[in-house]
Amino acid sequence: xxxxxxxxxPKILAFLCTWCSYAxxxxxxxxxxxxxxxxxxxxxxxxGRVNPAYILKALCQGYDGVLVSGCHPGDCHYLTxxxxxxxxxxxxxxxLDFAGIEExxxxxxxxxxxxxxxxAEIMKxxxxxxxxxxxxxxxxxxxxxxx
Amino acid sequence: xxxxxxxRTIAAxxxxxxxxxxxxxxxxxxxxxxAAPLILHAGSAGSEPGQAGPEALxxxxxxxxxxxxxxxxxxxxxxxxxxxxxxARALAGLVQERQFDRxxxxxxxxxxxxxxxxxALARALxxxxxxxxxxxxxxxxxxxxGVETVVPLSDALDPGCRRCAMRNPQIADWLVADxxxxxxxxxxxxxxxxxxxxxxxERWRKFRQEMARCILCHACRQVCPACYCGECFADQSRxxxxxxxxxxxxxxxxxxxxxxxxxxxCTGCGACERACxxxxxxxxxxxxxxxFARTEYGYExxxxxxxxxxxxxxxxxxxxxFTL
Numbered sequence: 339x340x341x342x343x344x345x346x347x348p349k350i351l352a353f354l355c356t357w358c359s360y361a362x363x364x365x366x367x368x369x370x371x372x373x374x375x376x377x378x379x380x381x382x383x384x385x386g387r388v389n390p391a392y393i394l395k396a397l398c399q400g401y402d403g404v405l406v407s408g409c410h411p412g413d414c415h416y417l418t419x420x421x422x423x424x425x426x427x428x429x430x431x432x433x434l435d436f437a438g439i440e441e442x443x444x445x446x447x448x449x450x451x452x453x454x455x456x457x458a459e460i461m462k463x464x465x466x467x468x469x470x471x472x473x474x475x476x477x478x479x480x481x482x483x484x485x
Numbered sequence: 486x487x488x489x490x491x492x493r494t495i496a497a498x499x500x501x502x503x504x505x506x507x508x509x510x511x512x513x514x515x516x517x518x519x520a521a522p523l524i525l526h527a528g529s530a531g532s533e534p535g536q537a538g539p540e541a542l543x544x545x546x547x548x549x550x551x552x553x554x555x556x557x558x559x560x561x562x563x564x565x566x567x568x569x570x571x572x573a574r575a576l577a578g579l580v581q582e583r584q585f586d587r588x589x590x591x592x593x594x595x596x597x598x599x600x601x602x603x604x605a606l607a608r609a610l611x612x613x614x615x616x617x618x619x620x621x622x623x624x625x626x627x628x629x630x631g632v633e634t635v636v637p638l639s640d641a642l643d644p645g646c647r648r649c650a651m652r653n654p655q656i657a658d659w660l661v662a663d664x665x666x667x668x669x670x671x672x673x674x675x676x677x678x679x680x681x682x683x684x685x686x687e688r689w690r691k692f693r694q695e696m697a698r699c700i701l702c703h704a705c706r707q708v709c710p711a712c713y714c715g716e717c718f719a720d721q722s723r724x725x726x727x728x729x730x731x732x733x734x735x736x737x738x739x740x741x742x743x744x745x746x747x748x749x750x751c752t753g754c755g756a757c758e759r760a761c762x763x764x765x766x767x768x769x770x771x772x773x774x775x776x777f778a779r780t781e782y783g784y785e786x787x788x789x790x791x792x793x794x795x796x797x798x799x800x801x802x803x804x805x806x807f808t809l
Contacts, residue, residue, distance in 0.1 A: 390745045391718060391726055398734045411805065421799035424808075429748050429777065429796065431807040433741060436680065436773050438689025447809035460809055476689065479734040 348402040348468040352377045352461075353388045357415040358451045359407035365454030366461075373461040376468075377405070384408065386419030390430045393444055397477040403443050403468035407460070410448040420448070439476055442467045487594065492567070492661035495593065496539035499565045500527045505591055507559050510567040511548040512541045517618035518601055518625065518641075520547040522555055542567070544661060545620060546638055549600035551575060551756040553710035556585065565591035567661065569600070573654035574752035574787030575710040580656075581790045582750075584713065587656075594657025596665045599639070599646030602759050609640035645755040645768055648674070656790070673780075674772040691766075692737070698763045699736035701729055705757035705767055706743065711750045718742060740770070748774045749795025752787045 354360040360381050366373065382388055385408025393404045406427065414420040427446045434444055445464055449457050492510070499505045505527060512523035523537055544567060552566055553575045568576055573594060580587050607613035610627050618627035623638045653664045680688055703719060706712045719727040719739055727742070728735035751771045758767045778784040781804060784795045792798075 391742050394738050394741055395726065398728065398738050412801065418799065421801065421803065422797065424803055424805065425782075425796055425799055426745070428781070428804055428807055429745060432777055432781075433744055433748075433773070435685070436688060436770070437692040437737075437741065438685050438687070440689075441685065445809055446807060463809070476693075477734050477737055479728065479730075479732045 346473060348376050348465060348473075349400070350377045350403040350405060350464060350468060351396045351401045352379050352405040352407065353382050353385070353392065354379055354449075355385045355408040355415075355420075356381050356383055358409040358413065359385075359447075359449040359457065361451035362407075362449040362453050362457040365451065366457040367454075369454045371454055371458035373458040374465040376465045377461055384414065384416055384419035385423040385427075386414075386416070388423065390426060393430065394477070397439075397443065397474060398479050400474060400478040402471070402474045403445065403464065405445045405447065405460075405464050407447045407449045407457075410450055413450060440471050442471060443474065443476075487657050487660055489663070490593075490659040490661060492542050492544055492593065492595075493539045495659050495661065496525070496542055496565065499591055500525055500539065503527060504563065505565040506562040508539070508565040509552045509555050509559075510542040510593070511544060511550070511552070512537060513543055514547070517615050517627070518547050518606060518620060519603075520550065522550060522552055524555070544595045546597075546599060546601050546642070547620065548595070548597075549602065549643065549756075549759055551708065551710055551754045553579065554708055554756070556710070557713050560585070561589075563589050563591070565593060567593045567595055568654055568657070569595050569597040569754075570649065570651035570654050571597075571752050571754035572710075573656050574651055575754055576787070577656050577790045578711060578750055578752065578787040579713075581787070581792065581794065587790070591659070592654065592657045594654030594660045596653045596660065596662050597646075598652060598665045599642035599649065601638075601641045602643035602755070604759070604764065605643060606641040609636045610634060643755050643759065645753060645758070645772075649753075651752070655788075674776055676769050677772045677776045680769060680773070691769075693733060695765050695769075696733045696736040696740065698765050699733075699740065700731075700763055701736055701739060702762060703739075704760040704762060705765075708756040708760040709747075710754075710756075711747055712743075740767075744770055744774055745796075747771065749778045749782075749784055750786055751775060 388406050396404045408420045447460050496508050508525040510523050511520040514521040551572045553572050579585050610629055612629040615627040615629045625636050627634050652667050727739050751774050778795050
């Protein structure tokens with residue numbers, strides 16, 4: 339493990355479904371729940387829209403963690419998008435485990451638009467867990483080119 | 486309805502009576518104990534001197550290549566294809582994905598007790614370029630540097646063939662060899678079990694080591710019958726998704742993403758591993774994908790052409806325990 343610089347802060351990419359988790363983030367904001375500012379949010383139309391490629395690419399480009407959050411199973415705006423997503427993510431989760439990628443670098447959750455407090459809580463948990471893991475040295479490219 | 490037939494006779498008949506436009510099979514390859522694809526077109530096969538006809542077709546342990554990969558070139562035509570058990574599974578997978586109409590295909594099933602892997606052969610003979618080698622009664626008679634050696638065929642077989650659970654093709658219209666005894670492969674893959682017994686850090690070391698070897702030549706993708714996308718993510722350039730540097734992270738990205746595409750689709754034919762010039766242990770990860778499909782979803786790739794695919798299908802009570 340590389341030495342962690344004292345000022346290092348985890349950089350986390352979050353893919354949030356616009357119908358639920360993104361609205362959950364909004365609710366957390368208007369409700370003035372505090373949570374760590376380490377996440378960068380990408381709004382997606384559905385968790386089913388998240389290609390595993392995006393998650394892997396984020397790790398390659400040096401993100402320390404990736405979170406994908408969608409509607410609770412059964413609550414999808416498009417009826418079945420998150421069911422499809424769940425199989426894909428289950429596979430990716432097991433595959434990353436099998437490859438030996440550190441546990442918790444890539445996380446999946448279901449947060450509804452009414453769960454502002456849960457959103458803040460999961461952001462806090464995720465940030466703490468990834469801070470504990472330290473910088474992403476496994477998959478981050480040493481020379482990143484954004485082309 | 487599967488009937489026993491002689492490979493060359495049935496091939497000649499199918500081409501002559503217009504049942505098929507094209508026939509895909511194997512012929513002896515140019516190097517010892519290798520086979521190459523033979524593509525015969527109705528009306529022209531064997532019509533000119535020196536041009537191979539159905540009499541050039543062979544099937545034995547040399548015929549390692551998965552010919553189903555070539556099928557994509559003949560979409561919309563009536564095609565007869567010679568398949569081993571694993572190839573037949575790959576073919577069933579393509580029918581399941583609506584790439585081919587089963588009615589356009591005549592499947593010549595070749596029961597197979599294992600195929601030669603070039604790497605295992607080189608190890609068995611202690612030479613990667615024998616002067617000559619022939620196969621007689623499950624023994625390989627080879628001449629390496631003027632010295633004759635005889636090794637059992639089993640030493641040169643692809644390691645994956647040892648625990649093959651699909652020796653006899655399941656969707657054949659004709660069988661071109663006698664059925665072979667089926668080994669019991671109901672127990673989980675040993676290599677996958679062994680990897681799960683390791684710690685995560687050890688699995689990472691193994692993965693890192695394999696990925697550091699990959700030169701991103703994409704040979705695994707080229708030979709894979711399940712890799713038929715018009716444009717592969719690895720070739721996509723606007724925006725460029727997959728990096729192509731020698732940083733192992735680029736190999737990791739390519740393989741991890743390719744595996745997410747292969748889950749529930751890879752039948753374990755081993756074509757990728759035999760094609761890999763760097764000897765990357767692709768089998769381990771492909772076996773993992775099949776174990777995942779089997780244990781988590783009771784799904785077997787290519788076993789049922791009517792079933793919804795593993796990724797793409799869903800059930801409301803699918804496993805949820807990996808979420809926060």
